[in-house]
Amino acid sequence: MPTLSVVVPCYFNEDNIPVTVQELIANEVRFPPEVAFEYIFVDDGSRDHTLQALLTAQAQYPDRIRVVELVGNVGSYNAIVAGMEQATGDCMAIITADMQDPPELMVQMYSHWQQGFKLVIGNRQDRQETGWTKRTAELFHWLMKHLALRNIPDGGFDFVFFDRQVRDDIVRMQERNSNIFYLMVWLGYSYVNIPYVRRKREIGKSRWTLQKKLKLFIDSLLSFSFFPIRVISVIGLLLGFAALLFGVYVIGLRIFAPQGPAGWTTLMVVVLFVSAFQMIALGIIGEYVWRGMDAARNRPLYVVKKVYETTTE
Structure with a gap:
């Protein structure tokens, strides 16, 4: 019986957690009945009530949810690695706590994994955000595709489904100041690309500041390009x-x-x-x-x- 581990990094997401948990649990019925689930929520040093919301959710679903509390804020990518290290599943997925990425897409990703693909990417064909947020994201991924990794899909991605072997490779590398999603592509495994439209954020406010975006761009460019x-x-x-x-x-x-x-x-x-x-x-x-x-x-x-x-x- 395969186990699917879903890693969810959390930072100032106290209002999102109840909705996120319910959507993930409701999504289980779309999978074959033999699939088991575990959810690893990583509190990345939030200073609101995110941890309390996660513990409430765990009390509701004690057989599925594991909560990892970090000492301080280390960034979402490092938090993801912390969650991956705790994951025990045969296959794994990474999804954000704001539910801008559709969890139902994981069913299609799972079917590709069953066919033998080690990595399945959900890439943003378009996004419901408008204005500055959309333009900067499109520019970032265009530059990365043309200056660093030419084999990444258009539009960018941070919604992935992958085999435990990929997890072992990433955790073993302990890469610093990098982009974990690009690192998965860099490993060289053949992957399937599934385009989708990213939803507009409905709950809470994004903490993805311009400063963090600039750091990510510099880290990604210097990590994968000369x-x-x-x-x-x-x-x-x-x-x-x-x-x-x-x-x-x-x-x-x-x-x-x-x-x-x-x-x-x-x-x-x-x-x-x-x-x-x-x-x-x-x-x-x-x-x-x-x-x-x-x-x-x-x-x-x-x-x-x-x-x-x-x-x-």
């Missing part, structure tokens, strides 16, 4: 060639027009431009160096405060 370093090299070569031409021009001017203008303004523009490029280049190199140092320290991705276990009769 593009920034290659850009530095190309610009450096172009600047070197331009400097050579300018040097020839200055020497020629000195020889053939010794009384010509000193060119102080031009010189200052060149110095400021090159200095700015050097600072940007050092910043990009510093990002890579810092990530290497962070990995070398080998600190844990998260610290579990307590695991509220499920019970079986």
Whole structure:
């Protein structure tokens, strides 16, 4: 009898939890009767009543729900790894607590897993959000597809269904400052892509701030692409060639027009431009160096405060 483990990261989701739990439980009837379920909810250092809401849900479904309480906020991706490490299922799914992703899609994902696919991706063909949120998300995934991982589906994704073998690979790697969903694709397993329309959030307010989005973009780009370093090299070569031409021009001017203008303004523009490029280049190199140092320290991705276990009769 296969067991499906559903990992749900939670951060300031106290109002979502009752609805999320009921939708997940109601979704079980769509699966074959031989499938068993466990739900691992990870409280990522929420400072509202998310933990209390999770414990209430666990009291209601003690045979299915496990609650993992982290000491502090470590980010949703690290929280997901914490949940994956606690999961015991033969296959697993990751879904957000705001229910913007349709849980009924997991039934189709499960059927693909039964056919032998280690990874099934639900990608956002479109989203009901509008304005700035939608545009920035589309830009992020377009850049990642063209600059880092060309084999990721269009539109982005964070709703996945995968085999325990993929779980073991991810947990063993303990990747820092990365994108766990792109990491699953990077592993190289053949995957099935199921497009869907992401719902508009109905309950609560998203904590996915612009600062977090920028960090995710930098982490994802630097984790899977050498593009920034290659850009530095190309610009450096172009600047070197331009400097050579300018040097020839200055020497020629000195020889053939010794009384010509000193060119102080031009010189200052060149110095400021090159200095700015050097600072940007050092910043990009510093990002890579810092990530290497962070990995070398080998600190844990998260610290579990307590695991509220499920019970079986």
